[in-house]
Amino acid sequence: MAETTIQQHQGEHEAGKLGMWIFLFTELFLFGGLFLVYAVLRATYSADFHRGAEELDAFVGTLNTVILLISSMTVAMSITAIRRKESGKALLLLVTTILLAGLFMVNKYFEWSHKLELKIYPGSPVLENMERGELLFFGLYYMTTGLHALHVLIGMILLTITAAKVRSKQITSESYLLLENGALYWHLVDLIWIFLFPLLYLVT
């Protein structure tokens, strides 16, 4: 009987992972729609997009890219740690990931508030007076980074729940589906940023 429960358990794990992967597809398609809008508008207004991108701070963008890449690494290491039954280390790595995500959001906050100080936001008179393409570029900037930031927040909540469960030993080396799915989600957040970063900051 013990054998069948292990098999059942593995079945659930596999099903859960498959479900997560399919969910990630839908997320990619959600952002895919935005990338499509980007492609069409950029083709129409390439010079304006060039100017718009110059307004963005490539340094903050690069910094955030590095932060997310490291956080992806720490969350992956956390899975390795739990597999090796080192749940203390796994917890530490998870908390590091959450802190890095928080750092990303802090940077984002300063970046956005700087833009708002310059009165660059959808519907603002400053933006209305810019070239059409620049206006659309900043529209895209806010939509894409805003939606991405929302995903960062959801990821942080998910990882916090995961961390709590690692702490209370509900996630162990035998059963760590939630950790694995949380990490998969976090990699997606990272992946989307990897595409957003050059499209918005580096097209100058």
Added chain:
Amino acid sequence: MDQTNKYTHTSYLENEGRFKGILSWLLSTDHKRIGLLYMNTIIVFFLVAAVLGLLMRIEKMAPGADIMDAQTYNGVFTIHGIIMIFIIVIPGLAAVFGNFFLPIMIGAKDVAFPKLNLLSWYIYVIGAIMGVLSQFVGGGAPDTGWTFYVPYSAESATNVLFALTAAFILGFSSILTGLNFIVTIHRMRAPGMGWFKMPLFPWSLYATAWIQVLATPIIGITLLLVIAERTLNIGFFDPALGGDPLLFQHLFWIYSHPAVYVMILPAMGVVTEIFPTFSQKPVFGYTAIAISSLAIALVGYFVWGHHMFTSGISYWSRWFFSFLTFIVAVPSAIKVFNWVSTMYGGSIDLKPPLLYAISFIFLFMIGGFTGLALGSLATNVHLHDTSFVVAHFHYIIFGGMGFAFFAGIHYWFPKMYGRMYNIKLANIAWGILFVGFNVLYFPLFIIGLQGMPRRYFDYLPQFETGHFVSSIGAFILFAGLILMLYNLVRSRRKGPWATANPWKGVTLEWQIESPPTHENFETIPEIKHPPYLFKKEND
């Protein structure tokens, strides 16, 4: 298994689980109960939207404003469309019969994620309620049509925001159901059931689920952008701000055309189950039907441009989309061929489910052929935005998906409730429905060809006869609906007890008790044969 008296087992209808009374339904994670939750919600909304449709037909019975003015008419056809498309036909067959029968037909005790399944019903209900609320709050009923075309949907003073959000939320529910079904089919098939030993209804659900998962996010982001357009003035689709309204049409139809296949594929799956059972003959061309479902899903993803032939897209893209539209007719025709061949030489038992299934083929073919007239570039220019289009998609959606739903409900009713409806009454209701349907929609083809535009509350005198006949048809159709529903609702509690397998079906759902127990199977069956193996009588 000849049960003429009340069944002896504890069925899912009696097994309440942890909660009692109404909560045993609202908090149930049993896929069968969730299927019924969907069914009852859908029937309620269907009646609402059908009454709205009837009101439109009454308005058009005579020229001029009869019972409503132009603005009210705009609101009525918008909410009719939103309810029918997003709340009824898109979840429709998959959420009702898929939930109820997918696990049983593949020999599983439930779907892969039962809690997620219940959650998607709740999301669905929230979306549906928001859709209805859009009628009563804010600046009046939305008047954009269910297609939400910009720039009008970004500017209309009516309460479009609510309707957009409703459609967005309903999309979530659709995605979760699709995700659940894909994982269920991948991981929960009974031992021995290889992919090509799976019945064909699950196959069609599998193809549907992939479309739900891969296409719905696109409408999600598109609706979100229109919401941003209205609230933040973001301008992607607004020509005044440099945006591109055609881009919206592309994004909208990238989802909404595949959505047509979300509606029709499970419908095809249902009738594919019915033909072998009532012909007592294995389905003809099993593999071809299974693969053609996937082919329809795949090609259907790349034909969206045929909704935009007159909106100024380039010659080559029109050529390309028209060509692909003709290609998608091929797997559909393969299915029709296989259904007819399944009946050929079989011992046909003309019961209500088969009547509905046969009329499905008839109506679907009229819808399909007129679709070719619309998919051709030259004729499309003439027919675009006329009532010909209205007739075409009602033949596909109502004649196809709607009649398949009726077929399914008459086929599986004894399994779902353990009781039988009045067959004679069901036959009469079918006859009334079939006649009413054709009287209602066929005249719209003719006046459409003559130039009657769609979405108008008034018309020129030369279209009066056509509209009058069509409205008569609406009343007949409605009477048929009422009779059919009366028969079914009454038989739910008062019908005679049904045996476990009244139609002599061979798929797994007919091998268990009616109504099924909470767990479906006492022991998970082991599958050794292909799904449609009928025993000869003297075996």
